[in-house]
Amino acid sequence: MPDWRSVLREKGYRLTPQRELILGAVEELGHATPDEVLAHVQERASTINPSTVYRTLEVLEELGLIRHAHLSDRAPTYHSVTDHEHFHLVCRRCRKVTSVDVEDARGFMESLTTTHAFNPDVGHLTVFGTCMECEEKT
Amino acid sequence: MPDWRSVLREKGYRLTPQRELILGAVEELGHATPDEVLAHVQERASTINPSTVYRTLEVLEELGLIRHAHLSDRAPTYHSVTDHEHFHLVCRRCRKVTSVDVEDARGFMESLTTTHAFNPDVGHLTVFGTCMECEEKT
DNA sequence: CTACGTGCAAAAGCTTTGCATGCGT
DNA sequence: ACGCATGCAAAGCTTTTGCACGTAG
Numbered sequence: 001m002p003d004w005r006s007v008l009r010e011k012g013y014r015l016t017p018q019r020e021l022i023l024g025a026v027e028e029l030g031h032a033t034p035d036e037v038l039a040h041v042q043e044r045a046s047t048i049n050p051s052t053v054y055r056t057l058e059v060l061e062e063l064g065l066i067r068h069a070h071l072s073d074r075a076p077t078y079h080s081v082t083d084h085e086h087f088h089l090v091c092r093r094c095r096k097v098t099s100v101d102v103e104d105a106r107g108f109m110e111s112l113t114t115t116h117a118f119n120p121d122v123g124h125l126t127v128f129g130t131c132m133e134c135e136e137k138t
Numbered sequence: 139m140p141d142w143r144s145v146l147r148e149k150g151y152r153l154t155p156q157r158e159l160i161l162g163a164v165e166e167l168g169h170a171t172p173d174e175v176l177a178h179v180q181e182r183a184s185t186i187n188p189s190t191v192y193r194t195l196e197v198l199e200e201l202g203l204i205r206h207a208h209l210s211d212r213a214p215t216y217h218s219v220t221d222h223e224h225f226h227l228v229c230r231r232c233r234k235v236t237s238v239d240v241e242d243a244r245g246f247m248e249s250l251t252t253t254h255a256f257n258p259d260v261g262h263l264t265v266f267g268t269c270m271e272c273e274e275k276t
Numbered sequence: 277c278t279a280c281g282t283g284c285a286a287a288a289g290c291t292t293t294g295c296a297t298g299c300g301t
Numbered sequence: 302a303c304g305c306a307t308g309c310a311a312a313g314c315t316t317t318t319g320c321a322c323g324t325a326g
Binding site: 068070073076089091092098100104105107108111112115116117118119120121124125127128129130131132133135 | 206208211214227229230236238242243245246249250253254255256257258259262263265266267268269270271273
C-alpha cells in the first residue's frame with residue numbers, strides 16, 4: 001500500500017491540506033458522493049470549495065489512490081483503494097450496498113476475456129438487484 | 139413480446155403519438171440517451187419537448203417496454219426490451235458497446251444469489267473495461 | 277521565485293416541476 | 302366531458318470553467 005504523499009510527489013503533484021483532507025474523507029466515509037465528501041471536509045475546513053473537491057477527486061483517482069463506482073442512478077461515489085479491491089451489489093429497494101471481493105467474480109471476468117475479447121475492470125463493477133431480505137418482504 | 143398498445147392501455151395509460159414516436163426511437167437507435175432520443179423524434183415532430191421525453195421514458199420503463207443502463211459515467215441510455223435480454227460491455231478507450239446474452243453471466247449471477255443472498259438484475263448490468271483491440275494498441 | 281492549486285463566481289449541462297392548454301378515452 | 306399528457310418556461314442540481322490570489326516546492 002503506497003504512501004499517498006510519495007504517490008503525489010512522484011507524479012509532480014503538490015501536497016496540500018485540501019488533498020489530504022479529501023483523501024481522508026473518502027477513506028473515512030467508505031462510499032461517498034462528491035457532495036458528501038464536501039460536507040465532511042467542510043466540518044474541518046469550512047472554506048473548502050466544491051470545485052476543489054471535484055478537481056481533487058479526479059487527481060486522486062488518476063493516481064489510483066481512490067476509485068469511483070456508480071451506486072445509484074445519479075451521483076458517482078468514491079471509495080478508497082487501500083482496502084481490498086472489491087465490486088458492489090446494490091439493493092434497489094433498501095439501497096443497501098454490499099462490497100464483494102473480486103475473487104467472487106473471477107470466473108465471470110475470465111469468461112468475458114476469453115469469449116468476448118474484453119478485459120474487464122472488475123473494481124468498477126456494480127450489480128443492481130434486490131437483496132433477499134427485501135425480496136421476502138414482498 | 140407484448141404489443142405496446144395493449145401494455146399501455148392495460149395500465150390505464152393513454153396512447154399518444156409522442157409515446158409511439160419515443161418508443162420507436164429507442165428501438166431504432168439501439169442505445170440512446172434522452173438527448174439522442176429527443177433529437178431523433180424531433181426530426182419527425184419538431185415540437186416535441188424534452189420534458190415529454192423524460193416523462194415518457196420513465197413511463198415506458200415502468201411498463202417494462204424499455205430499460206436503461208449506464209454506458210458512460212454520464213447520461214443513462216435506453217434500449218428496447220423486445221430484443222433478447224442482454225447486458226453490456228463498454229470499452230473505456232474506444233467507447234465501443236457490446237451487447238452480451240444474459241446466458242453468459244448466468245453462473246456468476248447464480249453465485250451471487252447463493253453466496254450473497256442477492257437477486258441480481260442482469261439486464262441492467264454494465265461491465266467497463268478495455269477491448270482487446272484497444273489493449274493491443276497500447 | 278515560479279507556477280500549481282485554490283477559492284470564488286459565473287456558466288453550463290442535464291433533469292425536474294408548475295401550470296395552462298389540448299387531446300385521448 | 303373528464304382528466305391525463307403535453308408544451309412551455311422557469312427552477313433545481315450537479316459539475317465545469319475562467320480568473321486572480323495564495324502557497325508549496
